[in-house]
Amino acid sequence: MCRRFERMLVDENKKNEEKNEKLLEDLCECYLLLNEGISSELSSKIVPCLLKVALKKEENEEIQKEVEIALLALNNIESVAFIEQKLYMKEITEIIKYHQEHHNLTQLAYQSAWGFLIDRLGIDKSLKEVIVNELHFVRDAISELEYLMKCVDWTRKKEEERRGRERRGKEAKEVQTIFKWLFILDSFFEYCTLWSEELVVLINSIVKVFQAARENNREISVFCVHSLRDAVKYGSVKVEDLLKGGAFDAVLEGLQLQSLDEGMSFRGLNYFLIVTRKMKKKTDVDDDEMEEEEEEEKNGVNKDETEKEAKRKELKGKVLEKIEEEGYEDVITSFHEMFDFLNRKYYDELSLDISDYFVNV
Structure with a gap:
């Protein structure tokens, strides 16, 4: 079916005066909703066509639906697909800025617009400045999460027994949109290391959703912990930001739930594994930055190392104190040893106490 849509797209684009714009729009949407992959040749036809639809600003239900579907289709393009900036940058920026001022899009449409742009970060790092400083993504993500969280009755059972068959596999639209925002944030944390003070507030918003x-x-809740882990793993936020945002207390509370399952226990312990490994480094930065700082130190350029080290030790003390208070120190140590075990090629290099570590886990 995808091949058929592709042939129809090519044929329709070859037409001039007889071109059916509505048919072309429908073909583009169907193709993307069925197929994440897209060639550079097709992207030059599909992306401008759907952005033209998404730029419509009439405030009526029919137009809103057209815009929503167009943006949903664009958001389905896989993150590894290269799309030239000239095909989308001006239009997607206008769509986001116009909504920020006039609130003309549905929640799902707006989330999809951001999803499309954030996914481009994976290949085009030059977008970081625009996303963070011009379009204020972090501020918008905080606002959207806070609003959507209030729209959901979190005390209601996910499925009522008498409606089980009718509601199975379905979730509230707001819950689905929250899920999508968490996926976008995960991509943002992975590809964008441009730090801002708003990130502490964003961490706190994720914590609130988790709670x-x-x-x-x-x-x-499990994916919230996954996002918090990736935020520090990829260097988007500092360990200090997680502490200020309430992430440590929240994850520790999650590990103590009576309904704790394997998914939550793994994510929670893996979160602390990443954090404690991060704190072993001299500074809370990635490996490349560490090498630069070490080189500067050798050359006498880095004058604040003593102060940074003191701050790091203080932060490490606070984190370890929280972990020790809840009795997770041995378990996390076990997790470190277990991951080292899985990554080693030669078993004769393993610790003599490896069996004790596996018992603790």
Whole structure:
């Protein structure tokens, strides 16, 4: 079917005066919703066509639906697909800025617009400045999460027994949109290391979603912990930001739930594994930055190393104190040893106490 749509797209684009614009739009949407992959040749036809639809600003239900579907289709393009900036940058920027001022898009459409742009970060790092400083993504993500969280009744059972068959596999639209925002944030944390003070507030917003969903929607709560882990793993936020945002307390509370399952226990312990490994480094930065700082130190350029080291030790003390208070120190140590075990090629290099570590886990 995808091949058929592709042939129809090519044929319709070859037409001049007889070109059916509505048919072309429908073909583009169907093709993307069925197929994540897109060639550079097709992207030059599909992306401008759907952005033209998404730029419509009439405030009526029919137009809103057209815009929503067009943006949903664009958001389905896989993140590894290269699309030239000239095909989308001006239009997607206008769509986001116009909504920020006039609130003309649906929640799902706006999330899809951001999803399309954030996915381009994976290949085009030059977008970081625009996304963070011009379009204020972090501020918008905070606002959207806070709003959507209030729209959901987190105390309600996910499925009522008498409606089980009718509602199975379905979730509230707001919950689905929260899920999509968490996926976008995960990509943002992976590809964008442009730090801002707003990130502490964003961490706190993710924590609030986690706390609201942990008893009722395990999938969302587990993915919140996954996002918090990736935020520090890829260097988007500092360990200090996680502490200020309440992430440590929240994850520790999640590990103590009576309904704790394998997904939450793994994500929670893996979160602390990444954090404690991060704190072993001299500074809370990635490996490339560490090499630069070490070189500067050798050359006498880095004058603040003593102060940085003191701050790092203080932060490490606070984190370890929290972990020790809840009795997770041995378990996390075990997790470190277990991951080292899985990564080693020669078993004769393993610790003599490896069996004790596996028992603790």
